[in-house]
Amino acid sequence: MPFHVRLRFGPPSSPAVTGTWDSEATAERKFRGFIGRYGSRADVRIELWSETGGNRERLRTWTKERGLEIHQET
Incomplete structure (x- = not known):
C-alpha cells in the first residue's frame, strides 16, 4: 500500500x-x-495519505493554526 506526503x-x-x-x-x-x-x-x-485500490484516504494533517489532526488511525 503506498503512502503519500504532500507539503504545500x-x-x-x-x-x-x-x-x-x-x-x-x-x-x-x-x-x-x-x-x-x-x-x-x-x-x-x-x-x-494512504492509498488502497486507487483510493486515497487522508491520515494526518498539520497546520500551524490547528497543529496535528489525526483523521484515521493506521
Whole structure:
C-alpha cells in the first residue's frame, strides 16, 4: 500500500512538494520531518495519505493554526 506526503505553502491552488513511499514508517518519518522543518510557517499545510485500490484516504494533517489532526488511525 503506498503512502503519500504532500507539503504545500499557501492556498490549495499553490504548487506542492509530494513524495510516495511503500513503507508507512518512512512516510511517517518524512511527514514528521516536514513538520520539524516547516511546521512553524503560517502558510504551510502538510498531509499524510494512504492509498488502497486507487483510493486515497487522508491520515494526518498539520497546520500551524490547528497543529496535528489525526483523521484515521493506521
